[in-house]
Amino acid sequence: MNIVIRKLIAKELYVYRWLIAGGAFAGVASILIASLGKGGFNIGALTWLTTIIATGVVLALYGIMNERKEQSLQFVLSLPLSISEYVRAKMLGLFAGFLIIWSISCAAALVLVFFKASVPDGLAPYVTLLSVFMLANFAVVLCGALHTQSEAMTSAVIVVTNMGVSIFMFTVGPLPGLQKHMWSPAPVWNDTFWTVLGCELAVLVIAFTLPFIFAARRRDFL
Amino acid sequence: MDHKHIEMRSVRKSYRFFTLDDLSMSLEPGEVMGFVGPNGAGKSTTLRLAMGMIAPDAGEIHVLGHAMPDAQAAAKRDIGYVSAEMRLLPNATLGWHMEFVKSIYPEWDGGYAAALVKRFNLRPEQNARSLSVGEHVKATLLLALARRPRLLILDEPTNGLDPVARHEVISEFMDVLRDDNRSILYSSHNTVDVERISDRITFIDRGRVVESSNKEDFLDRWRRIHVQLPAGVSLPDLPNIVGRVEDGQFITLTTNQYSEGLRALIGSHVRDVQRMNLEEIFVANVMFHREARGA
Amino acid sequence: MYSGINISQTDARPMYLQIMEQIRARVAAGDWLSGKELPSIRALAAALNVSVITIKRAYLDLENEGVIVTRHGKGSFVADVNGLAGELREARLDEHLAEAADLARQLGLSEDDLAARLRRAQRNLDKK
Numbered sequence: 001m002n003i004v005i006r007k008l009i010a011k012e013l014y015v016y017r018w019l020i021a022g023g024a025f026a027g028v029a030s031i032l033i034a035s036l037g038k039g040g041f042n043i044g045a046l047t048w049l050t051t052i053i054a055t056g057v058v059l060a061l062y063g064i065m066n067e068r069k070e071q072s073l074q075f076v077l078s079l080p081l082s083i084s085e086y087v088r089a090k091m092l093g094l095f096a097g098f099l100i101i102w103s104i105s106c107a108a109a110l111v112l113v114f115f116k117a118s119v120p121d122g123l124a125p126y127v128t129l130l131s132v133f134m135l136a137n138f139a140v141v142l143c144g145a146l147h148t149q150s151e152a153m154t155s156a157v158i159v160v161t162n163m164g165v166s167i168f169m170f171t172v173g174p175l176p177g178l179q180k181h182m183w184s185p186a187p188v189w190n191d192t193f194w195t196v197l198g199c200e201l202a203v204l205v206i207a208f209t210l211p212f213i214f215a216a217r218r219r220d221f222l
Numbered sequence: 223m224d225h226k227h228i229e230m231r232s233v234r235k236s237y238r239f240f241t242l243d244d245l246s247m248s249l250e251p252g253e254v255m256g257f258v259g260p261n262g263a264g265k266s267t268t269l270r271l272a273m274g275m276i277a278p279d280a281g282e283i284h285v286l287g288h289a290m291p292d293a294q295a296a297a298k299r300d301i302g303y304v305s306a307e308m309r310l311l312p313n314a315t316l317g318w319h320m321e322f323v324k325s326i327y328p329e330w331d332g333g334y335a336a337a338l339v340k341r342f343n344l345r346p347e348q349n350a351r352s353l354s355v356g357e358h359v360k361a362t363l364l365l366a367l368a369r370r371p372r373l374l375i376l377d378e379p380t381n382g383l384d385p386v387a388r389h390e391v392i393s394e395f396m397d398v399l400r401d402d403n404r405s406i407l408y409s410s411h412n413t414v415d416v417e418r419i420s421d422r423i424t425f426i427d428r429g430r431v432v433e434s435s436n437k438e439d440f441l442d443r444w445r446r447i448h449v450q451l452p453a454g455v456s457l458p459d460l461p462n463i464v465g466r467v468e469d470g471q472f473i474t475l476t477t478n479q480y481s482e483g484l485r486a487l488i489g490s491h492v493r494d495v496q497r498m499n500l501e502e503i504f505v506a507n508v509m510f511h512r513e514a515r516g517a
Numbered sequence: 518m519y520s521g522i523n524i525s526q527t528d529a530r531p532m533y534l535q536i537m538e539q540i541r542a543r544v545a546a547g548d549w550l551s552g553k554e555l556p557s558i559r560a561l562a563a564a565l566n567v568s569v570i571t572i573k574r575a576y577l578d579l580e581n582e583g584v585i586v587t588r589h590g591k592g593s594f595v596a597d598v599n600g601l602a603g604e605l606r607e608a609r610l611d612e613h614l615a616e617a618a619d620l621a622r623q624l625g626l627s628e629d630d631l632a633a634r635l636r637r638a639q640r641n642l643d644k645k
Contacts, residue, residue, distance in 0.1 A: 004295075004326055011322060015311060071309040075362070077275050078303040079326060082295045219277035219291060254568055392566055399563045414526055421570040438570055441531060497529065 004081045005089045012093025013100075016059060020097050023055035027105025031112050034119075041119070048109060049130075053165060055101050056138040057158050063094040064145040065154060077221060084216035087146060091211055098138050106131040122184035125193045126173070132200045133168050137161050139207035146215040172196055225287040227251055227373050227405045228272055233281035235267055242267050242429040245281070251372075252402035256420030256437070257409035258504055264429045265409040266305070269377045272407065273303055286373060299327070302366030305377035309358060310350035316361055317346030320368075327369045335368035342390060356387040363391060367398075374398060374406045380415060392419065417441075417500035427508045437500075444503045445480040448494040449473040460487055464510040476506050524567055532567060536575040541584055544595055545605040555585060555593040 013020065030051055034044025067073045076086065109131070113123045144157035172178065177192020228249040235242040242264045249255050259265050270276050272285055274294030283290040288297040310319055316339075324330040339346060342360040353361060359379055366374065374395060380388045396419060398404045410416050416423060417437070424434040450471050451457065457473070462484065465476030476498075477484060485492055498506070522539050524532050543549040555561075558576060562569045576593055579585045584605065587593045595601070621631040 007322065007325055011311070014318075015313060071307055072311050074275070074303070074305055074308040075310055078273065078298060078301075078308075080295050080298040082274075083291075085295065221275055252569070389566075396566045397563050399569060400559050402559060418524070418526060418532070419566060419568050421568045436570060437568060438531075438533065438574055497531065499526075 002085070004079055005085055005092070008076070008079075008081075008086075008089035009093040009096060012063065012090070013097055016063070016097050019055060019058060020100050023051055023101035024104040026051040026055075027101060028108045031105070031108040034109075035112055035116055037118075048105060049134075049165070052102060052105055052134050053137070053162065056098055056134065057141060057162070059094050059098050060138065060141040060145050061154060061158065063097075064090065064142070065151060073221075083218055083221050084212075086221070087211055087216040087218075090146065091142065091208070094142060095139075095208075098135075102131070102135055102138075120183050120185055121187050122181050124187035125189055126178055126182055129172065129178075129193065129196050129200065130168070132197060132204070133165070133172075136200045136204040136207065137164060139204050143207040143210050146211045225251075226284075227253075227286055228407060229282075229284045230268075230271070231282045233268075233271060233278045233283060235271060235276065235278050240264070240267075240429060242271075245426075245429075245431055247424055247431065247434060249373075249405050249407055251405050252399075253421045254399065254406045254408060254419055256416035256423045257407065257426060258411065258413060258416055258423060258500070259409075259426035260411070260508070262428075263426045265426060266377055268426070269305070269375055269407065269409055272375055273298070273301065300372045302363075302369060302371035302374045303377075304359065304362045304366055304374075304379050306359065306379060306381040307377075308362055310353070310361060312349075312351040314350055315346060316344055316348055316350065316353075319350065319361070319365060320346065323365050323369065329369050331368050331370060334370075335364060338364040338368060338394070341394070355382045356384065359383060359391060360387065363394065367394060372404050374404070374408075376406065376408045376410075378410055379408070380410065380412055388415070413499070413501040413504055423500070425504055425507055427511065432507055432511045440500070440503055441497065443480055444476070444478055444498045444506070446496040446498055446502075447475040447477060447480075447485070447488065447492060448496070449475060449488060449491045450493050451491055455491070457491075458487060460484065465506055478507070478510075522561075522565060524565055533571045533575040533578070536565075536567075536572065537579055540575070540579060541605055541609075544584055545602050545609065547602050549595050551595050551597045551599075551601060553595045555595065557592055 027048060030044045030048035032044070034041045034048065036044070067076060077083075081089070106127075109127050110124065113119050113127055114121055140161055141154075141158055145154045148154055148157070175192055175196070177190050178196075181188035181190070226248045228247070230245055230247050233242065233245040240262065245264070245268060247255075247268075257265050257268065267276070271278055271283055272290065274285075274291030274297065277291045285297045286300055288294070290297060310316070314322075320335060324332070324335075342357075342364060344357060344361060344364070348357075350358075350361070363379065376395065379395075380391055383391065392415060395406060398406060408416070408420070420437050422434065422436050423440060425432040449457070451473060452471065460475070460477075462477050462479035463475050464478050465474075467474045472493075475488075480495070485495060522536065524535050526532070528535060530538075540549070540555075555576070556564065558572045559569060561567075562572045565572075576585065576587065580587050580593075583596055583598065584601070585593050586596050598604070617631065617635075621634075626634075
């Protein structure tokens, strides 16, 4: 990976440093709240979900669109890189930023599941699926933002994928394979789990790869 | 390098409401080319094509010997680009930008950069968001000049600058001329500056090159001839007259190929022959070509 | 350094002529002596914020006039001609006289009328 791409990834992390730090912090704080009894669990779980999704949306939306709006796109494009290298640096940089928030928050959630007695270990598969879902969700939003030129389209992508979270919770949660074992003391990694996980990973891989095939081939970037 | 610094051949770029058509131009090392045109003529489009930020629909573009936009990464190693609408990253300081550019370009001259910071009265701790328009242009010019690039592409760099800032900016990039291996492509509608600093000038209007020539040649060839014709007298057929305005006995002729021979043809009726400045030449030239095209 | 040479864009005369005139004036006054090295074309262009092509033209014409000499690869120098300063001043006088003759003709003055006016002007100088 050449130095320009590396420096641009570092720049992405630098520019969004407060968002990334804040997001990771809020994710962990949510888990701490979730560890305080039944009421705390519900509130904490909700803020945990919101934090990860919201920071993902902000990173994708601002990360892609703002450079254009703030007119700093020309500054970046005047650097010695090709358009495909620009797209690559953008993808990797924003993904890296989100991964920091996501991995810290999701690790905290799994720690809560496995080490807090009052939280049944059976939740682990569901928490894992929810986590990977949000990662795939971010990839889709990022992919959408890189391929559309208008803010309207990007906003539409965001609204649709956020609806997806609710849809996920209402359709995947109640799946018999998951529902039956959610509150049991030991985690159950059954076929339902692996199927859903497989789908999520497929979406993630596709959404992550598409920009390298299409957006990177674009010959007009302004 | 024997290569021309920029070479465009029959470049075409279509947009919904505007087409840049059959654009050919070249820039030699050691040269300053002024690119003059009304708003919407295609100046920015041409400069972005040179930078590889957009790709042509037809034609060839070579910058510093590299085919654009395919080899743009290599070309941009040695190009400094400043545009009036360009902004730095909003929540980073000028100092951060200097470190950032330095880490990417090994040719970065820290001493020169520091001198420019002082000369331009900038502060490295200042956040890019809080820079005024003038300070932004100076900052981006600093980031470009400190790398000592062979080619400078400037898109209306003095737009919106007060006279002092304009002078500072022009003085600094004119310094590049000391090296006959470096060149500047400069687009502006400030014809006063273009007239002063350009070696060659290209006029562009509605997506087409109207005329491209060396500056002294333009200034030598164009004249306004003030004529007074008494009643009953008419002028002979005159060559190379691109404009004619009559007001009773007084006729003002505009020519793009002035010579003593032309003056002799008109004879004693000539009241005065005036040189034209670049702005007047530009307007007359564009009007003449628009009429010719319309017909 | 070269801040003494000034180009005005509001002056009716073309830039290259203004440069030539200012260099000629310095040579005529003796400020720039024979053999003095002129700034290089590019250095002067950068210092005055004027195009290289304009400086080149000025230097070329000055060389044709015999005011400067360009040695390839070495630079340009004030011509090493005895009495160059005087010659230049005489050339300037001739220019002024030619203008006066032209104006006199336009006014319809005779040669004697013009000569009388010239004598009057010379006497006025002595009075001062």
